[in-house]
Amino acid sequence: MPDTTAAFIQHDHSACQSKALAYVTEQCAAKGLRLTEARRRVLEILLESHTALGAYDVLQRLNTEGYSAQPPIAYRALDFLVEHGFAHKVERISAFVACHFPGQCHAPAFLICRSCRTVAESRSARQVNPLQADAQAMKFSIEDTNVEAEGLCQSCQSEQGA
Amino acid sequence: MPDTTAAFIQHDHSACQSKALAYVTEQCAAKGLRLTEARRRVLEILLESHTALGAYDVLQRLNTEGYSAQPPIAYRALDFLVEHGFAHKVERISAFVACHFPGQCHAPAFLICRSCRTVAESRSARQVNPLQADAQAMKFSIEDTNVEAEGLCQSCQSEQGA
DNA sequence: AATCGATATGTTATCTTATAACAATATCGA
DNA sequence: TCGATATTGTTATAAGATAACATATCGATT
Numbered sequence: 001m002p003d004t005t006a007a008f009i010q011h012d013h014s015a016c017q018s019k020a021l022a023y024v025t026e027q028c029a030a031k032g033l034r035l036t037e038a039r040r041r042v043l044e045i046l047l048e049s050h051t052a053l054g055a056y057d058v059l060q061r062l063n064t065e066g067y068s069a070q071p072p073i074a075y076r077a078l079d080f081l082v083e084h085g086f087a088h089k090v091e092r093i094s095a096f097v098a099c100h101f102p103g104q105c106h107a108p109a110f111l112i113c114r115s116c117r118t119v120a121e122s123r124s125a126r127q128v129n130p131l132q133a134d135a136q137a138m139k140f141s142i143e144d145t146n147v148e149a150e151g152l153c154q155s156c157q158s159e160q161g162a
Numbered sequence: 163m164p165d166t167t168a169a170f171i172q173h174d175h176s177a178c179q180s181k182a183l184a185y186v187t188e189q190c191a192a193k194g195l196r197l198t199e200a201r202r203r204v205l206e207i208l209l210e211s212h213t214a215l216g217a218y219d220v221l222q223r224l225n226t227e228g229y230s231a232q233p234p235i236a237y238r239a240l241d242f243l244v245e246h247g248f249a250h251k252v253e254r255i256s257a258f259v260a261c262h263f264p265g266q267c268h269a270p271a272f273l274i275c276r277s278c279r280t281v282a283e284s285r286s287a288r289q290v291n292p293l294q295a296d297a298q299a300m301k302f303s304i305e306d307t308n309v310e311a312e313g314l315c316q317s318c319q320s321e322q323g324a
Numbered sequence: 325a326a327t328c329g330a331t332a333t334g335t336t337a338t339c340t341t342a343t344a345a346c347a348a349t350a351t352c353g354a
Numbered sequence: 355t356c357g358a359t360a361t362t363g364t365t366a367t368a369a370g371a372t373a374a375c376a377t378a379t380c381g382a383t384t
Binding site for chain 2: 008009091092107109110111113114120122129130131134135138139140141142143144145146147148149150151152153154157
C-alpha cells in the first residue's frame with residue numbers, strides 16, 4: 001500500500017509524530033505563524049495516533065493534563081491547524097486528524113473505519129480532484145475539497161465489524 | 163456543463179421535481195418501501211430547489227404547514243431518503259439535498275456554494291471513486307463515499323461572494 | 325524601556341445538530 | 355383477527371460549534 005499512510009498497518013509511529021511535529025515547527029517559523037502552547041499541545045494530541053478525535057475529545061485531553069480549557073480553546077487551536085494544512089477535519093464524523101502529507105495537501109482523501117475510527121490519508125487519491133472538470137465547465141471556483149470513504153478496515157472486518 | 167445537474171443554471175425546475183418524485187414513487191412501489199406522508203412531504207420540500215436544507219429547516223417547513231413535528235420526525239424521514247439513495251447528506255454543511263441521479267448514485271459528488279448553499283451534483287465525478295485503489299490495496303471495505311467541493315458559484319462570484 | 329496595534333487566550337452563555345428512549349399507532353401477511 | 359414488524363409521536367438530552375466580550379501576550383516602533 002505505497003500510496004497511503006501507514007494508519008492501518010504496523011509502523012514506527014514515533015517517526016510519524018516527530019516528523020510531522022518538526023515539519024510544522026519549521027513551517028511556522030518560516031511563515032511567521034505562532035505555534036503557541038495550546039496549538040502545539042493539540043497537534044501533539046492529534047499526532048498520538050491515527051484515530052480521529054472530536055473537538056471535545058481533544059478538550060478532555062487538555063483538561064486531564066491540567067490545562068483547564070473551555071470549548072473555544074480546542075476549536076481555535078484546531079481551526080488554526082486546519083487552516084494551515086497541519087490537520088484536517090473529517091466531515092463525516094466531525095473529527096480531526098493530523099495531516100500526514102504536510103505541504104502537499106490540497107484535497108485530502110480519507111479512508112475512515114467506522115468501527116475503530118482510524119483514518120488513513122490517501123496520497124494517490126489526493127492528486128486528482130474529480131470535480132475539477134465540472135467546476136471549470138460551470139465557472140465554479142473551488143476553495144476546499146473533501147473526499148471521504150467510510151467502511152471497515154481489515155482488522156475490524158476480522159472482528160466481524162461493529 | 164453536460165455532466166452536472168442544472169443547479170447553477172436556469173432550467174425547467176418543475177421537470178426536476180416531477181421526474182424525481184415519480185422515480186421515487188415507482189421505486190418504493192417496486193421495492194416494497196413505504197413512502198409515507200412524512201417521507202413524501204420531506205422529499206417534496208427538498209425537491210423545491212437545489213439548495214441544501216438543514217434538518218431543522220425541513221422541520222420548520224413541516225411545522226409551518228400545520229404538520230406539528232419534533233426533530234426525530236424530520237431526521238427519520240431524511241434517514242429513510244438517504245438510506246435508499248433518494249437524497250444525500252452534504253457532510254460539509256450538515257444539510258440535505260434530493261438526489262438528482264436516482265438509481266445511479268453510488269458515490270455522489272457535490273459542488274457546494276458557500277454563499278447561496280446551492281448544491282450541484284456531478285455525474286462524471288461520481289463514476290470513479292478515487293479511493294478505490296487504495297482501499298483494495300489495504301483490504302479496506304468501502305461502504306459509503308462522499309466527495310464534496312466548497313466554493314463560490316459563478317453568480318455569487320459576480321456579487322463578490324459572501 | 326514604554327507604547328501601541330494586532331493577535332491570541334480566557335470565560336460565559338448560547339446555538340445548532342442529532343439521537344436515546346419509550347409509548348402509541350399503523351401496516352401487512354398468515 | 356391476530357400478531358409481528360415498521361412507523362410515528364413525544365420528551366428529554368447528548369454532542370458539536372460559535373458569539374461575544376474581557377483580558378493578556380507578542381512584537382514592532384518610538
